[in-house]
Amino acid sequence: MKFVALISGGKDSFFNIHHCLSQGHELIALANLYPQDPNKDEIDSFMFQTVGHDIIDNYSQLLNVPLYRQAITGGSSNQHLEYSITKDDEIEDLYQLLSKVKSNHPDVEGVSCGAILSHYQRSRVENVCDRLSLTSLAYLWQRDQYELMQEMCQNLLDARLIKVAAIGLNENHLGKSISQLFAQLVKLNQLYEVHICGEGGEFETLVFDSPIFKDKKLAVIDKQIINHSNDDVSYLKVKVEVIDKDFPSEYSNITPPDLLTKEFDEILDEVKASPDIKSLSINDTPEKSTVENVYSKESIFSTKTKLYISNLISLETDIKDQAVEIFQKLTEILIHNDLTFNDIQHITLLLSDMTNFTDINSIYGQNFQDLYLPPSRICVETNLKTDIQLSCIVLKHHGNNLKSGHHIRSRSYWAPQNIGPYSQTIIETRESYKLASLSGQIPLIPSTMVLSTEKIEFDSVFSLQHLYRVKTLANVNKLGSIICFITSDKYLSVVSNTWKEYYSGIEDGKTGLGQLVIVQVSALPKNARVEWGGISYESVSSMYDDDDDDEEEKKNEDKLNSLIEKFEVNSHVDVNKDGSMKIVTLFTNESQLVQEALDYNDDKNYIQVVASHSLITKLTSGSGFEFLPVENVWDYKGNHYNYSIIWKLEN
Template sequence: MKFVALISGGKDSCFNILHCLANGHELVCLANLFPPPSDSDELDSFMYQTVGHDIISYYAKCTGKPLYRQQINGTSANQKLEYKKTTNDETEDLFQLLSTVLKHHPDVEGVSVGAILSSYQRTRVEDVCLRLGLTSLSYLWQRDQTELMSEMCDSGMEAILIKVAAIGLNAKHLGLTLQNAFPVLLNLNQRFGVHVCGEGGEFETLVLDAPFFTKGKLIVKEQQIVKHTNDDVWYLKLKVEFVPKNDSGDQILDWSQFLSTPPLLNERFQEISDSLPKINQDEKPKEKALTTNTNTQLWKFNSTTVDNKLYVANITSNEEQLEAQIQDIFSQLSSELKKRDFKFANIQTSSLLVKDMSNFATINKIYCKYFTEPLPPSRVCVESNILPPGVLAQLSVTVIDDLQFKQGLHVQGRSYWAPSNIGPYSQAIIDRRDNIALLNKF
């Protein structure tokens, strides 16, 4: 797909662009959020790197791609891990920036983001993408940081440290290349647990050259060390110069030569996969007799409270048309929730049985309307031929009585780490009290 790259000037946002290109996506333009005018280049932002922001304008020259920029006007107003649209939050600045990009490039479908470990950043980018109909491309997500830094050093990307803010790092480390900084960071990781890729805010970087900088690169002409208000934080103010490259006219197509991609399975699961009997793809599966038990007692509606959970099981409808059945099912569920002052956000898991999977798109379109809050329930959807006659779908849910104990994983971006969920259903939702009870048991 065609994509816009969110860039901060740092190594992560640039290295993710390289992975996007290697995965067949087409870079259309760049986008950046910069701090409002002040005496300091450093903005206290939970989302964005701002040191070195005055260099970003050169990236349009380096790549030959248009650059869209917007000032950060909001603050970290909503600091919850799972983000919901909040007035005056800095995440809404990203929404406005990407909205501007779409006005100029309506064919853009993906957004490159260099998040590695921060769920805070990931969930906010994914929220914005969901609202705009875009897909987050985050190929660095959850990668091993030592492996990742090693790959960055070998990728042909030239980057330097422009800010340090961790034990063992000081002004003398400013200006170090990734290659020279790597052994220092490995040592600090072993001694003090410093994140090798700086995911704890230990340092920031600025990319001067990258394989997709096809038009030119940057060289540092002047640098000034600035001490931040915190005694342990230093950063660089730079003046750079654009140096053109010999432009061949054609972009490099084999981007994979500059990086390595992780295997589909890690060692443990690869061993399991290798131990399984091989299947002959050309051999037709044997026909099996299908169970046709339609005992309606099995599907009797039931609503039960056990401890802090509400279990609503076997919601079906007698309506004739598919859409009418699904609307009726959710109307019944809504009534059950209201009896106990619950909302759809309280639902932890859902199990959806459908008579014919070809109806899934129609069912899902209605289903999606009821789950608009962060962390929608995890969902199992199965085609079943033993639903009662005339019943096209059946829904069962588990409901948590207190949302403060609801925690989960809802990944919607593309990465090497896990398949993304494209709709309002999470990979996993837990009630933290269940974990506490389990720990107490043992």
Template sequence: MKFVALVSGGKDSCFNILHCLANGHELICLANLYPPPSGSDEIDSFMYQTVGYDALKYYAECIGKPLYSQMIRGTAENKELEYARTSNDEIEDLYSLLTNVLKEHPDVEAVSVGAILSNYQRTRVEDVCNRLGLTSLSYLWQRDQAELMSEMCQSGLDAILIKVAAIGLSDNNLGMTLQQAFPVLSSLNSRFGVHICGEGGEFETLVLDAPFFRCGKLVITEQKVLRHTNDDVWYMKLKVEVEKKVPPLPEKQDWSKYLHEPSLLTEEFQEIEDSVNSVDSVDSVSPVDSLGVLGSWKTNTSHIGNKIYICNLSSYKPSVSDQITDIFTQLKGHLDQYNVSFSNIQSVDIFLSDMKDFAQINGIYKSYFTKPLPPARCCVETNLPTKVKALVSLKVLPELTFKEGLHVQSRSYWAPSNIGPYSQTIIDRNEGIAHLSGQIPLIPKTMQLCTTPVKLSATLALQHLDRVKNVVNYPKSLLLVAYITDECWLQTIVQVHNAYTTNDKFIIVQVTDLPKGAPVEWSGLSYKDPEPDLDEESDTEIKDPQKSVTVFFTDSLEELSTTDKNSHYTIYCKPADLMTDLGNLSYEFCPVCKVYRGDQSEFKYGIVKEEGVM
């Protein structure tokens, strides 16, 4: 893609440009926001590095690409982690800047941003990108900081510390190169927890030269050390000039030689893949049972514990768009009944009769989820009655105060970006459980599908799920559901699961197709250990998420108690096998072709029972 690079002059924004180039993207121009005249080089921006901004005007000459600059007029009006458009906020200055860039370069498709750990920064750039139809490229996202700093030091990046604001750092550290500062920062990290890459605001840098500085480099001609309003914060005021490179460096190079790209699998998941027996993949999907007798599901809603379940919504309208519109009209009525909105929805399961309808369905779907943190989602193709194009079930959080989540839309090495109306996970803090969206084996940096070898793609998709739950600190597996499109994957999926976790709350189901034609998709639930109540006199029982979810397999539904009003059931089975009258039981019907337990035994029904948490 052709991209504009957001530059602050710091190491992160410049190092991310190098990664963008190494991944085949084309740098078109640079963009920068600078502080208003105030008598100070440093303003208290929640978003932008402003110290050393005077040097940025020379970057166009050094790199040989135009630079578009604009003054910061707004402030941090919206301090929420998930950003929504806010008047007079400094993020609207970024929107205005990139809008002007697109007027001059309408072929620009992406934006380079150097976020490492900052969700605050990432979500704001992604919001602007979404509004402008751009893709965020964030290859430093979630990288290990010690590993990343080591790579920067070896990359040919010439950067110095121009601001320090952390315990153990003083004006004596100003002017240090990254190579000189690395051991100091590593020591401070082990002693005081200082972020090695400065992600906690411990320091800021200025890049004087980089491999893609084709035409020149910055040379410092004057420098002055200043103390900020806080006695522990020091920064440098610099004067620089450009030293030309004659002749200029070639515009096209093998940029990968300057980088150490992270391995596709982490060491942990490489060990999992290595432990799995090889299975030859097949080119065609194995036959599955025909629909047979139609199931007898019914739409049902219930409020159990702290969760609202709205399940089995379908329609018999004539067209796909009519059916989805009708389903969401029904859904709106149910949400109104419980006095909640679309923002309260935690997760959505969508079963389609034909994956070719997905684009049309998604176009309507996304119009209902326009605010930050849309629901987690799992979408598969499976057997449905002839005239039914979609079956939809949802879980809803009555209290938005307990809702948290993760919606990463930037392209990186970390995990696939969700460029769409669904989050990687939505958490109910009151329940203590994270609902994880389905993950398929996409290669994150390219968003291309990995299908072979079988054990690699099965392991990669599970690594994506694992990374999501670890980022949000809900690292323990509570439930795993693996969707496969061919039985030849069954043995591999079981082996990968067993190498990953000893948790036996595990269901494997076969369906007819998955997003992008993927052969496997992992989804599920995760949790973290309950935090103990520090009040010794408190008699409140600590909630244990493990006890709220049960998985079992059966060949008959007769053992289900249709009078159980305190539990919700998710039932995976063939449509023809859902013939029993389930009375007023709260249940979601998941139509699939086959159901397997973790020992590869096939059953008619795989059932997840969720007990209400008050």
């Protein structure tokens, strides 16, 4: 795609241009924001580097593309992690700048952004890109800083320190290149946790030469060190000129990082070497699902912390009318419970035909387009009587900072950007725990957003790596409930072995081995063969922790444990330290046992029943559950069962 590059003069913005070019994108313009007062070298911006702004004009000549500049008139008025339109904020200056670029270059599609770790910076560029129908290209995002700085040096990026503001760095380091200082920066990182790439604001750079500058570079003709009087900050004020290179640069594309990390590559090797699993079942011929004249019963029930809205359908004949009616129902339920779309944590969207996804998604998106953190989502095609079924988890209001998450729309090497109006993860924070809902991950190559064409073993490991990276970024790391969707039972051995190798290798055998449910559905987004999603958690120390249970609570727990032990396979995790919040995963072939669980639950807790339509009809009561219709259900070992239950117990 044709792209405009946001540049500050620093190493990150220019090295990201190099990556964009290496990915086959075409640079057509540069864009820069500078202080409104030309005599001021630096302003108090949370977003933009302005030291060295007076040499930016030269880069247009070095790259032979037009440069667009805009004065920064706003301030850091909106300091929330996720940005929404705010009057007199510097991000509105960025919007005006990129609007000007798009007006002059209507064919521009992408924006190069050098963000590495800053959610603040990335989310603001994404906000502006969304408003202008552009794609943020952030190939440095979440890269390991040691590897990234080493890569910059190896690719002959002549970036020199122009500002220092960290322990171990002083005015004597100004003007030195990152190659000269690489070893020292690594040492400072080990001693004082100084960011190797300066991501903590420890230093800033200016680029004097790069392989992407074909035949010209910058040379210093004068310099002056400026020391801040009130802190240990110094910067270099330079005058430069454009000079010819002795030899034109021999440009070469940067080799992108391997798709799999070393740890996941080792998992892939083990999966390839693993024997096939024979699916075991009490029934020699597992009952296949058939679509009968049965509708999932709509369910609305409330716990102390959440509202669960399950199995919403519409009997309209036109699929768009069905989507509209379902969202009308959802709106009415939310209003009745004094909640909004912004309170929804997660949505499970089931379709009878994935080819209808585009039409449904357009209506879906209209309801979330103004949210900076839309819900996480899982969307699959499975056997339904209607065309659409929607279930969701809604967070009730209790205290500040209840909801956070990651809604990453940039293209990178990290993990897939969201391909719809949903977040990669939404995190619920309570006094004694955190719960993160994790959107379904398929084996998309993040840098291109093209589906992998590798064998199923690679796709299984690759998509699970995506889920792991989202979970790690959320810093909510323990496995609560994981579901793996496959489109053929031929993939059962692969995903089962992937899970076992992942659990022992990456999770180090900590929690959640038995919390996996493997299911077969008819289709997945983009015709993927495998998708991983689920829930992770962390316990939080609370001043209200109390290990003393009264007699009635102990009786209830004994009764519950007795019921759980009746299931052929059962596994549970305690989400908080006192065990008052549990996630239980159960498997059985007996409908009577599922019925017993539904009767015990009595609409007090979330319970999801995973089974075929034909089997769900054997349940005679229990309206308070979410129904996930599938073709087949297996536990993590590959044993087949008629039913699985995912149960969130909140006492």
